[in-house]
Amino acid sequence: MNIKKIIQLSLPPIFLSLYRQVIKKKAIYRVTPKSHQDLEMYWSEDFAKVLDTWGEGNVWDEIQLLMTARKGQVLDIACGTGKTIELLSKFLDLNIYGCDISEVLINKAIDRGIRSNTLKVCDATDLPYGDNEFDWAYSIGSLEHFTEDGIEKFLEECSRVVGHASFHQHPVSRSDKNDGWITSTQSYHNNSVEWWLGKYHKSFKNVTVLDSAWQDEISLGKWFICSN
Numbered sequence: 001m002n003i004k005k006i007i008q009l010s011l012p013p014i015f016l017s018l019y020r021q022v023i024k025k026k027a028i029y030r031v032t033p034k035s036h037q038d039l040e041m042y043w044s045e046d047f048a049k050v051l052d053t054w055g056e057g058n059v060w061d062e063i064q065l066l067m068t069a070r071k072g073q074v075l076d077i078a079c080g081t082g083k084t085i086e087l088l089s090k091f092l093d094l095n096i097y098g099c100d101i102s103e104v105l106i107n108k109a110i111d112r113g114i115r116s117n118t119l120k121v122c123d124a125t126d127l128p129y130g131d132n133e134f135d136w137a138y139s140i141g142s143l144e145h146f147t148e149d150g151i152e153k154f155l156e157e158c159s160r161v162v163g164h165a166s167f168h169q170h171p172v173s174r175s176d177k178n179d180g181w182i183t184s185t186q187s188y189h190n191n192s193v194e195w196w197l198g199k200y201h202k203s204f205k206n207v208t209v210l211d212s213a214w215q216d217e218i219s220l221g222k223w224f225i226c227s228n
């Protein structure tokens with residue numbers, strides 16, 4: 001297989017192509033079985049800029065449709081710069097909270113006008129919220145970047161803090177095979193719907209899978225709608 005083909009097959013998930021444009025250098029991709037979460041980029045100013053545009057025309061429309069006509073407390077898990085919280089602020093019956101591991105990104109959310117007392121810097125695998133504190137939660141373009149153990153803990157925590165249902169958008173493999181852990185600027189799991197359902201069903205009884213319009217060469221976006 002030539003190098004171009006390898007690069008095509010390894011093209012990354014949601015943010016990497018945009019991120020490459022921003023940093024203007026070529027990333028080296030490789031697929032390895034060993035999973036580990038890269039966190040460094042989430043403190044980067046350049047990455048914060050990518051988060052301001054990446055979901056236009058697809059996931060940002062979709063989350064608005066999913067949250068339309070709902071009421072109550074909502075948690076955006078791994079909210080990044082708070083772009084989605086800003087978009088959803090038009091729904092006056094929702095009180096939206098956000099959390100993220102990166103203080104740099106949370107500060108960007110505060111800069112865009114989101115009240116600091118609705119935001120927390122924390123680890124999504126160990127949420128500092130009470131049981132059933134939220135009616136709804138969502139995560140966008142985030143779960144795929146966690147380790148397998150992290151995914152399971154994230155979903156367990158989400159199920160604990162959410163009363164009604166949660167919505168999770170991320171890529172699955174276009175081939176419906178388990179490609180495993182793709183190591184790139186922002187490493188991620190590129191696995192089948194079935195693989196993901198195995199993770200979701202450890203914490204949720206009911207899981208519905210819907211298409212997302214986001215896609216790239218090796219992945220398709222999906223929404224996993226979860227409740228118990």
Ligand SMILES: C[S@@+](CC[C@H](N)C(=O)[O-])C[C@H]1O[C@@H](n2cnc3c(N)ncnc32)[C@H](O)[C@@H]1O
Pocket residue numbers: 015039042051055077078079080081083084099100101102105122123124125139140141142145
């Ligand atoms: C690709 S970004 C998506 C951000 C946001 N959801 C959006 O759509 O713009 C992934 C996010 O996950 C956050 N993150 C990664 N690991 C985390 C962890 N263990 N706990 C909480 N947030 C985490 C990162 O800081 C980053 O904001």
